[in-house]
Each structure stands twice: as C-alpha cells, then as structure tokens.
Amino acid sequence: MTLLHLSYVSRLGPDTSMAELLDEIGHFRAKNLAAGISGCIAFEGDRIMQILEGPTASVNALFQTIRDDPRHVEVIELERKTIEAVSFRDWGMVRRPIADVVFLSQLT
Ligand SMILES: Cc1cc2nc3c(=O)[nH]c(=O)nc-3n(C[C@H](O)[C@H](O)[C@H](O)COP(=O)(O)O)c2cc1C
Numbered sequence: 457m458t459l460l461h462l463s464y465v466s467r468l469g470p471d472t473s474m475a476e477l478l479d480e481i482g483h484f485r486a487k488n489l490a491a492g493i494s495g496c497i498a499f500e501g502d503r504i505m506q507i508l509e510g511p512t513a514s515v516n517a518l519f520q521t522i523r524d525d526p527r528h529v530e531v532i533e534l535e536r537k538t539i540e541a542v543s544f545r546d547w548g549m550v551r552r553p554i555a556d557v558v559f560l561s562q563l564t
Contacts, residue, residue, distance in 0.1 A: 459509065463505065484497075496551070
C-alpha cells in the first residue's frame with residue numbers, strides 16, 4: 457500500500473463562515489480516522505491550508521470530494537508526494553496555526 461502526502465490552499469467561499477467549518481472539524485477528524493487518513497488544517501482570515509496523508513486511493517478520493525466542496529473556492533494543490541510513513545498518525549484532522557501547517561508540510 458502506498459501512502460500519499462497532499463497539501464493545498466484555498467479560500468473560504470462567499471456563503472460560508474469560518475465558524476461553520478470549525479464546527480465540522482470533529483466530524484472530519486472522525487471520518488478521516490475511520491479512513492486511515494490524518495493531517496492538519498489552518499484557517500487565517502479567509503485563507504485555508506490543509507495537509508492530507510494516508511493510503512493513496514483514500515487521499516485521492518477525499519481530495520476530490522474536498523476540491524468540489526462549494527464551502528471553499530480557489531483550491532490550489534501545492535504538493536503531492538509518496539511518503540514512507542505518515543507524520544500525524546493519530547491526529548485525524550487537527551487545527552494548527554497556518555505557519556505550523558506550512559512548516560509541517562516541509563518536514564515529510
Ligand atoms: C476546507 C475543507 C476541508 C475539509 N476537510 C475534510 C476532511 O479532512 N475530511 C472529510 O471527511 N471531509 C472534509 N471536508 C468536507 C468534504 O468536502 C465533504 O463535505 C464531507 O467529507 C462529506 O461528508 P459527510 O457526507 O459525512 O458530511 C472538508 C471541506 C472543506 C471545505
């Protein structure tokens with residue numbers, strides 16, 4: 457099984473508030489853990505950055521869903537690479553300051 461690391465940035469959609477998305481993070485975390493996916497997400501102003509790591513097929517499928525989600529726009533894939541091991545095994549999906557997410561994306 458190959459593992460994929462994928463990062464992207466996007467911008468909050470005009471009809472969505474950051475609070476709405478923050479309310480969903482627990483739901484994202486539970487779904488990601490069930491799918492063997494982990495990562496982290498940052499919100500700053502209307503800017504979003506997220507890292508997803510896990511089995512390649514699962515990360516690709518989730519990213520396709522996320523990319524088409526109208527709650528954010530201008531989704532730009534930053535990096536997609538095969539990794540030996542995931543960095544955030546038990547995290548599911550946690551919120552971090554944007555600088556940490558940029559830093560963590562460079563560690564793997
Ligand atoms: C910025 C952003 C990040 C998201 N991150 C995740 C995520 O990590 N995991 C996840 O399952 N859904 C995530 N979603 C939501 C998905 O696009 C989709 O709405 C959700 O997976 C559908 O699941 P549900 O039918 O259980 O609500 C994200 C959405 C946005 C806008």
